[in-house]
Amino acid sequence: VILILDFGGQYTQLIARRIREANVFCEIVPYNIKPEEIIKKQPKGLVLSGGPASVYAENAPICDEGIFKLNYPILGICYGAQLMTMMQGGKVAEAPVREYGKTDVVINNNIPLFKGIEKETSCWMSHTDQIELPPKNFKVVASTANCPIAAIANVEGRQYAVQFHPEVIHTPRGTEIIRNFLFEICDCSADWTMDSLIEQTVKEIRQKVGKDNVVCALSGGVDSSVAAVLVNRAIHDQLVCIFVDNGLLRKNEGEKVVETFKNNFDMEIIKVDAKDRFLEKLKGVKDPEQKRKIIGNEFIEVFKEEAKKIGDVKYLVQGTLYPDVIESGSPVASTIKSHHNVGGLPENVGFELIEPLRMLFKDEVRQVGRELGMPDEILNRQPFPGPGLAVRILGEVTEEKLNILREADSIVLREMKKNGWYNNVWQSFAVLPDIKSVGIMGDDRTYAYPIILRIVESNDGMTADWVKIPYDILEDISTSIINEVYGVNRVLYDITSKPPATIEWE
Ligand code: XMP
Numbered sequence: 001v002i003l004i005l006d007f008g009g010q011y012t013q014l015i016a017r018r019i020r021e022a023n024v025f026c027e028i029v030p031y032n033i034k035p036e037e038i039i040k041k042q043p044k045g046l047v048l049s050g051g052p053a054s055v056y057a058e059n060a061p062i063c064d065e066g067i068f069k070l071n072y073p074i075l076g077i078c079y080g081a082q083l084m085t086m087m088q089g090g091k092v093a094e095a096p097v098r099e100y101g102k103t104d105v106v107i108n109n110n111i112p113l114f115k116g117i118e119k120e121t122s123c124w125m126s127h128t129d130q131i132e133l134p135p136k137n138f139k140v141v142a143s144t145a146n147c148p149i150a151a152i153a154n155v156e157g158r159q160y161a162v163q164f165h166p167e168v169i170h171t172p173r174g175t176e177i178i179r180n181f182l183f184e185i186c187d188c189s190a191d192w193t194m195d196s197l198i199e200q201t202v203k204e205i206r207q208k209v210g211k212d213n214v215v216c217a218l219s220g221g222v223d224s225s226v227a228a229v230l231v232n233r234a235i236h237d238q239l240v241c242i243f244v245d246n247g248l249l250r251k252n253e254g255e256k257v258v259e260t261f262k263n264n265f266d267m268e269i270i271k272v273d274a275k276d277r278f279l280e281k282l283k284g285v286k287d288p289e290q291k292r293k294i295i296g297n298e299f300i301e302v303f304k305e306e307a308k309k310i311g312d313v314k315y316l317v318q319g320t321l322y323p324d325v326i327e328s329g330s331p332v333a334s335t336i337k338s339h340h341n342v343g344g345l346p347e348n349v350g351f352e353l354i355e356p357l358r359m360l361f362k363d364e365v366r367q368v369g370r371e372l373g374m375p376d377e378i379l380n381r382q383p384f385p386g387p388g389l390a391v392r393i394l395g396e397v398t399e400e401k402l403n404i405l406r407e408a409d410s411i412v413l414r415e416m417k418k419n420g421w422y423n424n425v426w427q428s429f430a431v432l433p434d435i436k437s438v439g440i441m442g443d444d445r446t447y448a449y450p451i452i453l454r455i456v457e458s459n460d461g462m463t464a465d466w467v468k469i470p471y472d473i474l475e476d477i478s479t480s481i482i483n484e485v486y487g488v489n490r491v492l493y494d495i496t497s498k499p500p501a502t503i504e505w506e
Contacts, residue, residue, distance in 0.1 A: 002026040002186065003043045005033060006330060007051030007061045007079050014167040015047055017361060018178045023190035028326050035066035045073040045186035048080025054129050055086045073158035073186045078127055081161030088135035097146040099125035102170050108141040111153050112184040113160045113177060123164035123171045130163055158185055194371045201356050205234035209315060214354065215307050216241045216317035217345055218269065220257035223319030223357060225378050226369040230356045231317050232267050233372065240268050242306050244299060247275030248388030251410040260378065274302045282390065282397045288506035295387040299343055316351035320358045321365065343386010382427045383461065391506040395434030405432040407485045408451045415477045425467050426458040431505045439489030450490035451481055456503055464498040
């Protein structure tokens with residue numbers, strides 16, 4: 001394993017991604033980790049990430065001095081490079097000229113870190129401070145026009161510090177630099193593959209669970225689906241999945257999910273038809289937050305009741321991913337996350353947790369799924385909120401509105417798939433507002449609902465841009481909705497980004 005000490009840099013997760021792409025396992029750990037903790041994990045090397053602070057700032061994150069004496073190979077990046085310098089007797093100062101963006105760099109390719117890379121290349125810079133004087137035993141091994149000390153090395157001590165960011169794609173030879181660190185300096189082997197990961201996880205689950213029973217709340221989304229299939233592989237006979245049909249799902253979704261898992265993976269699934277319960281509770285409720293709360297609570301109630309019926313259950317499978325794990329353990333608040341986990345389960349429902357994906361990024365989860373033989377139709381699914389269509393029906397949720405929205409939604413998906421756009425966007429869906437307008441169809445005046453189309457691109461749902469989708473596709477969607485969905489006479493396109501809007505309408 002390689003440990004990445006996180007100083008709150010915006011690219012910390014990217015460093016992890018690059019290392020894992022080289023088939024080497026790595027973990028992101030808090031910057032203030034104690035040397036004893038590091039030794040326990042038996043790493044092959046350490047990476048000190050970038051970070052927004054200046055090493056001389058009052059509250060600057062500073063790592064334990066002891067880590068430089070552990071004799072592990074170290075790669076410091078940007079802030080990490082400056083910190084390595086400062087803590088080992090070198091000097092860091094504000095750069096006379098701030099560098100930002102792609103920059104030409106001249107490197108000394110006789111050192112292991114830059115092996116096989118041409119002398120003149122380019123790199124991605126983003127810094128205010130820079131190294132002014134390397135510590136003893138370090139020599140300068142790269143420079144740019146404005147940054148004479150762009151990298152330093154203590155080859156013997158296996159310590160390297162780079163001012164630029166090898167982890168971003170704008171450093172064209174960055175991947176090689178990271179691979180050099182892993183394979184030339186840390187002596188890692190490239191044996192972390194999805195195959196071996198599945199095998200290892202299956203073993204661990206079997207060990208942990210023993211003969212006890214396990215439940216899983218299956219939603220049909222990517223994370224819970226892959227988690228369920230993985231656990232199913234480990235302890236097929238002890239796993240029961242519970243799928244709650246809250247009546248707020250897409251057209252035919254409930255049937256499809258249950259069929260897919262039963263047929264392809266021979267899983268035991270209990271499908272709970274709780275439609276009436278949810279609709280009854282939502283009757284007359286217009287406030288978005290109240291709707292969310294009701295749905296969240298009702299879901300927990302239904303799930304608990306069903307789990308009780310199974311009896312004697314000790315574990316619950318959760319599809320927690322690595323970014324959530326990092327964020328909840330990080331002392332530096334690098335990203336802001338307001339994930340509303342409505343339609344999920346809180347941690348204290350009385351079960352011990354099994355989280356087989358907690359060390360994985362989303363694309364690694366998809367890879368695991370593929371390796372497990374799961375269909376692309378599940379793995380490439382767009383996210384769907386826990387409260388379902390209820391947050392896309394503005395105002396009161398009724399059977400009539402659900403039917404209209406379900407039809408419109410299925411047309412949006414159909415047209416997006418048909419035109420090859422479904423997999424290019426983060427989400428594409430229909431929203432039903434609580435208004436009606438006048439139209440004309442044939443010779444008749446109509447007074448009916450509009451449908452709002454929402455199509456966005458995003459990396460993580462935290463920010464999003466509306467998609468400049470070709471007019472002819474918009475036209476196809478609009479015409480199909482008007483022709484096929486009774487009760488709709490207008491289609492609008494939402495051209496707002498997040499922020500200031502959100503992706504969902506409620
Ligand atoms: P917003 O509307 O906040 O949504 O911009 C960001 C992303 O989160 C999804 N979303 C949810 N997912 N439970 C979920 O599991 C929820 O309660 C929930 N609310 C929104 C939304 O679809 C988008 O991808």
